[in-house]
Amino acid sequence: MTQKSTYTEQFKIHLERLGYSKSSQSMLPACVAEFLTCFEERGIHNLHEIQPIHIQQHYEYLTQRPNQRKPGGLSSRMITHHIYAIRLFLNYQEQIGNIAENPISGLYFPKPESKEREILTTEEIRKLYETCETRKEKATIGLFYGCGLRRNEGVALNVKDISFNSSLLYVREGKGNKRRVVPINEKVKGDFKNYLYNERFAMTNETAFITNGRGKRTSGNSYNITIKALIQRAEIPKEISLHNLRHSIATHLLENGLSVEYVRDFLGHKHLEATQIYTRISKKRLSTL
DSSP states (O other), X not given: XXXXXXXXXHHHHHHHHHTOOHHHHHHHHHHHHHHHHHHHHTTOOSGGGOOHHHHHHHHHHHHHSBOSSSSXXXXXXXHHHHHHHHHHXXXXXXXXXXXXXXXXXXOOOOOOOOOOOOOOOHXXXXXXXXXXXXXXXXXXXXXXIXXXXXXXXXXXXXXXXXXXXXXXXEESSOGGGOOEEXXXXXXXXXXXXXXXXXXXXXOTTOOBSSBOTTSSBOOHHHHHHHHHHHHHHTTOOSOOOHHHHHHHHHHHHHHTTOOHHHHHHHHTOSSHHHHHHHHHHHHHHHHHO
C-alpha cells in the first residue's frame, strides 16, 4: 500500500478538523498505520481489496499481539481503540470516495466491560484540599473538580480565560471545538487568585494559567501526577485521575439538586445522554447513604 503515509497524514488532518484532541490525532493514525502495514505484509496493496474477513482477521491479530510497552497483550480497551480508529478511517475513505463499499460497516466487535466510575465523596474532596502544600495544588483541584474541566481543557487554559470580575472561566476550545462558559464559585476563585498573584512563575510571553517549575505550560501528565500525589497524601484508597474529579463534581451537582441540563452545559457535553450516566450514579450513591 504505497500511499500508506499519505492516507494516515490525510486522516490526521481530518481528525484535527473534527476537533479531536492532540493525543487522538497521534494515536488514531498510528492504529491505522499498523492496520495498513499488516495488509501490505499480506500482499494487499489497495483499499478496494480489503474485505470484511480481512478486518476480522486483523481483530484476531490484535487479540494476540504483544503489548509493546509492557509485558502481556493489548487490553480490551486498547483493542477497541484500534477498531474505532479503523472504523473512523474507513468511514472517511468512503465519504471522500476512495472506496465504494465500506468493509467494516456490517461488522460488530465486543466492547470492553466498563468499570464503575470512581467518585470521590465531598468528605474526600475536603481531605484533598487539606493535604495541599502549595497554592498550585489547590488551583489544580479547582480546575478539574471545581470547574469540571477535561484534561486537555486544563492544559490549554490561559490567564486571559479567567474573568475574576464576572466569576467566569472560558473554555475556548473544548471537545469537538465546542466553547463554553463555566461559573467559578468564591472558594475556587480565591484559590485561583492566590495562585496567580502569589505563586505563579512564568517565562516571558507564557500565557498559560498554571505553569511548571520552568515557567512553561503544565502538561496533562504533570497534572495527573499532582492529583495522584494528593490522593496518596490524603490516604484515600481509590484509583483517581483528573477525569474522576470531573465525574465527582458532576455527581455532586446532581445530588445538590441541579438539573441534568445545567450539568450538561457545565461539563460541555454535546448530548444529554452523556450526562444522564451521572443521574444513575447519583441515585445509586444516595440510596446507600
